[in-house]
Amino acid sequence: MKKTLIILSLFLSFQLWSQETLTKAQWQEDLRFIQNTIHNEYSHLFVKTTKDIFDAEVETLYKDIPNLQEHEIIVGVSRLLSLFKYGHTYISFHQKPFEFSQLPFNLDHFNDGIYIQGAHKNYPEAVGAKVIAIEGKPISEVLKAIEPTVEAENSQFFKAYGINNIRYPEILHAQKITKTLQNNVTLTLEKNGKTFSQSFTALEKGKRVPTHRGYVHQNENWLDARDQSITPLYLQKLDKIYFSEYLAKEKVMYVRHSRIRDEAEESTKDFYARVFNEIETNDVEKLVIDLRLNGGGNNYLNKDVIKEIIKCEKINKIGKLFVIIGKRTFSACQNLVNEIDNYTNVIFVGEPTAENINFWGDNRPVTLPNSAIDISLSYLWWQDKPALENADWIAPSIPVTMSFNEYASNQDPVLQAALTFNKKDFKPKPMDYITSLYLSGQTQKLAEELSKMIQDPLYAFCDFETELNMLGNILLQSGRTQQLQASTQVFSMILQLFPNSAITYKNLSLAYLKLGNTQKAKELLHKTITLDADGDIGKSVKKILLDIKK
Structure with missing residues (x-):
């Protein structure tokens, strides 16, 4: 039995040693495995990015691998998977023997900035401080640098789950926030009207910041910025x-x-x-x-x-x-x-x-052949609402x-x-109300109600310009003459409310194109360009004009 245990121990040690000393060619093989697996078995993930963009990023990382450290390669893989922008498709940074270390604090995003919500008891002054910079780089610049490593579905996901990628020294180095991989990272903080520097030393590998429901909770080793006398x-x-x-x-x-x-x-x-x-x-x-x-x-x-x-x-x-x-x-x-x-x-x-609203969720672990690292890839589509309401x-x-x-x-x-909250006659779904007025032919009331709701701060949460354009586009996409004519009425109404809406001018021009009124469409396209000459809308309209001339 003793001999068997010794042999097993030696085998495991060799396995770990071999994993820790992967050749660059083996990492490149793992990268090709990821690329081929996604193309062959998970091509449904190409929704928010394209195959061409993904393959171009793969080739860049493949060529860079010979000059990268292992943690930089892993962060490179995280950037690839984050292209899909689905929160269930990612790589964990807590996989032995390539586990990342963590700096001993927890960040939270409030409406007035990013603060250290909790930290290890060795850093009491830092708890409750606003983060101004990391290693001398402004926090805005740092957030922009780490965002590509986060599988963020939207900006809210990044605020909640993504900003704490700052805790990883490996990510800070790979994303060029620090010049080298370093165990100590200095943050510039602001607290009680004073700005100061605080150096944090990373926890031992294998140890993590103990968060629960997103927060560090105060105990004998960790401090919370919240007053502990009561709990909301x-x-x-x-x-x-x-x-x-x-x-x-x-x-x-x-x-x-x-x-x-x-x-x-x-x-x-x-x-x-x-x-x-x-x-x-x-x-x-x-x-x-x-x-x-x-x-x-x-x-x-x-x-x-x-x-x-x-x-x-x-x-x-x-x-x-x-x-x-x-x-x-x-x-x-x-x-x-x-x-x-x-x-x-x-x-x-x-x-x-x-x-x-609708998303690819429920992931499977896919094990890379050489490093034995698992990546998580989503395979199940969840759709609770019509595609047009996504x-x-x-x-x-x-x-x-x-x-x-x-x-x-x-x-x-x-x-x-x-x-x-006690507002009478409140419409929590204002567009449902507006649509019902439109469908019932109450055009006069529709115009009056829309104008009032757009001006009412209570409905500031609703992007009426975008929502109304979506309504018009449903009619536009039908292709039928009656619906196309109805779409011109909707887009014209939007322009009365939002006279400088470039997207609405573009949509109205497309409706007239489909109705065969090319001259009117051209006038509207040129108006669109005056409103958004250098923007994405203006660029797309210039292409439409070129196609018309052909």
């Missing part, structure tokens, strides 16, 4: 997947739901059945479901939540049901948010979600963000907005 509801009982509390003063039932999973002692189905029974039998005027920290799980559990909401006539009314979303609302929780939006009279509060995220009807001071002092402006 959204951060209470984080050991629980979900919990509820009746707020008697406000007559509100509050639910914090932080994973799409069952608790061992009470299933999702039983939990929501109990909550809605309490709602029916008590003096409850509103329900607030807080999903801002929910990063997903098993979306087959979502149905039980939706069914309970739909059944409860007391709550399933505009102004009675509020769902808090934010930059950590992701994956199976995006599915939950989509379904709540589809089937209930919800008002969303907070920030946009971290996931696209977007970067679900946006809130009541947009509310949080400042660092609000976090540090345990204020919760997001929940407060839900508790105090």
Whole structure:
């Protein structure tokens, strides 16, 4: 037995040694394996990038590999996978023997900047400080440099999950924030009106910053910037997947739901059945479901939540049901948010979600032949809404963000907005209302309502210009004469409201082209160029004009 263990130990040591000393040719073979696997088995991922762009980046990395260190190659692979911009398609930086180290702090993005939310107890002065620069480079420049290494579906994903790539010295070096791979990194910080430098030493490899639901929580070794004397509801009982509390003063039932999973002692189905029974039998005027920290799980559990909401006539009314979303609302929780939006009279509060409305999720590990590193590639398409309604995220009807001071002092402006909201005749889905007026032929009322809503700060969350153009494009794309004529009416109406809208002039010109009125189309195309001569819209219009001349 002893001899067997010695042989096994030697074998494992040799295996680790051989992995740690891969030749450049072996890394290049692994890169080709990634390229071929994606083309042959995961070509569905080519949605937000093209095969040509991906292959060009592969060739660049392939040629660079002989001059790169191993961590730079791994970061190079992360840049490749991040081209797809799906949060479930990525490479983990925590794979032995190529595991990256971490600097001992946790960053959070607030509406007034990026702050050190938590850090190891050895750096008390840094906790709660605003990050100004890293190794002398402005934080804006650093964020721009690390963004290509993040599998960000949208800017919210980057704010929540991506900015902490700054914690990895290997990424800072590979993205040229530091000149060499270094164990100590200096941050320029601002706190209490003073600017100072703080050098951080990386944790031992294998040790990570202990975050839970995105936060470092204070204990004997780690410090949190938040005042510890009280804890706001959204951060209470984080050991629980979900919990509820009746707020008697406000007559509100509050639910914090932080994973799409069952608790061992009470299933999702039983939990929501109990909550809605309490709602029916008590003096409850509103329900607030807080999903801002929910990063997903098993979306087959979502149905039980939706069914309970739909059944409860007391709550399933505009102004009675509020769902808090934010930059950590992701994956199976995006599915939950989509379904709540589809089937209930919800008002969303907070920030946009971290996931696209429809997305490629559920990944498989693919093991590279030489390094034995796993990459995660998405294989399952999730579509809860029609393709025409796909977007970067679900946006809130009541947009509310949080400042660092609000976090540090345990204020919760997001929940407060839900508790105090009491606007009569509010339209949480303004475009549904506008579309209904259009379809019913109420043109005069449509013009009046649109003008009022565009000017009303309450509807600032809605990009009416973009949404109305989407409506016009649905008609434009049909190709039928009647719909094409209707699209010209829609685009003309948009121009009355947004007279300098280059995209609308372009769309109107395309409608006239399809109707055969080339002269009118040319006039509109030239107007578009005057509004966006050097932009993407202007460039595309110049190409259309050249094609017309041919």
